[in-house]
Amino acid sequence: MTTRKLSLKPSDLFAAALHAVKSHPIITVVWVALALLAIGISVYGGLPPVVTVALLGMVAAGALLLWALWSRRQPAETPIATSTAGRMGVVAVLISGVLTFGIIQLVPYGRAHSNPPVTGEPKWATPETRQLMVDSCFACHSNEVEYPPYASIAPISWEVQHHVEEGRDAVNYSEFATNPGEAENTIEVIEEGSMPPAYFTRFGLHSVAKLSPEQTKQLLEGLRATPGMSEGG
Numbered sequence: 530m531t532t533r534k535l536s537l538k539p540s541d542l543f544a545a546a547l548h549a550v551k552s553h554p555i556i557t558v559v560w561v562a563l564a565l566l567a568i569g570i571s572v573y574g575g576l577p578p579v580v581t582v583a584l585l586g587m588v589a590a591g592a593l594l595l596w597a598l599w600s601r602r603q604p605a606e607t608p609i610a611t612s613t614a615g616r617m618g619v620v621a622v623l624i625s626g627v628l629t630f631g632i633i634q635l636v637p638y639g640r641a642h643s644n645p646p647v648t649g650e651p652k653w654a655t656p657e658t659r660q661l662m663v664d665s666c667f668a669c670h671s672n673e674v675e676y677p678p679y680a681s682i683a684p685i686s687w688e689v690q691h692h693v694e695e696g697r698d699a700v701n702y703s704e705f706a707t708n709p710g711e712a713e714n715t716i717e718v719i720e721e722g723s724m725p726p727a728y729f730t731r732f733g734l735h736s737v738a739k740l741s742p743e744q745t746k747q748l749l750e751g752l753r754a755t756p757g758m759s760e761g762g
């Protein structure tokens with residue numbers, strides 16, 4: 530049996546992709562919708578869109594290569610049925626997706642799960658004040674971050690690391706004594722309702738961080754009696 534001579538040159542792969550898109554409009558629309566959904570979810574969770582686009586690009590390139598390798602192995606005498614080619618395209622995307630997921634686990638960013646030493650917290654008015662802050666804020670603004678198991682899985686691990694870095698940069702309650710950062714805005718952001726960020730507690734996620742109105746009232750009272758939590762306070 531002679532096999533097809535399909536080259537793996539980028540231009541030919543591109544032509545093959547274009548052909549696949551033209552002959553499978555519905556599957557294409559589904560993939561595009563899924564890709565947009567993935568970008569939307571990641572942006573919502575705080576991962577820069579360029580990262581998701583790069584990941585999707587990896588999946589697409591891998592799938593195209595797998596598909597080309599597969600079609601090259603088909604006998605040249607009989608034309609490949611369009612439906613078979615489409616099915617193999619879906620399989621190629623799935624395999625490439627799993628491979629990409631595996632490869633990104635090797636990226637070191639997000640694996641360290643750092644918790645530098647605690648050098649001095651605010652003089653919390655009461656233990657309850659501290660506990661409410663721990664529940665609601667310490668996941669991003671402390672050196673006592675509890676990393677759940679899923680925080681070790683890329684790309685979630687990247688997102689977690691990014692939030693913790695940004696959060697600690699803004700204010701780190703574990704280093705309040707030496708570097709108060711923007712701690713003086715603490716009361717303000719809670720009154721505004723801008724912290725914890727909405728994405729953090731939506732859909733029932735991290736429910737312990739979502740304070741009830743009574744807890745918020747209790748926390749604000751405690752913070753008003755804690756030095757350094759508001760401008761001039």
Ligand code: HEC
Binds near residue numbers: 662695712719
């Ligand atoms: C999911 C992570 C996360 C949690 C939980 C969180 N924050 Fe933040 N916080 C951030 C990030 C990221 C920033 C920096 C970017 C920004 O301002 O949105 C920030 C910024 C801040 C700032 C400085 C912003 C300003 O306007 O001065 C304060 C103050 C703050 N957070 C307080 C809190 C308090 C208080 C809580 C708990 C009630 C809390 N945060 C919970 C991630 C978080």
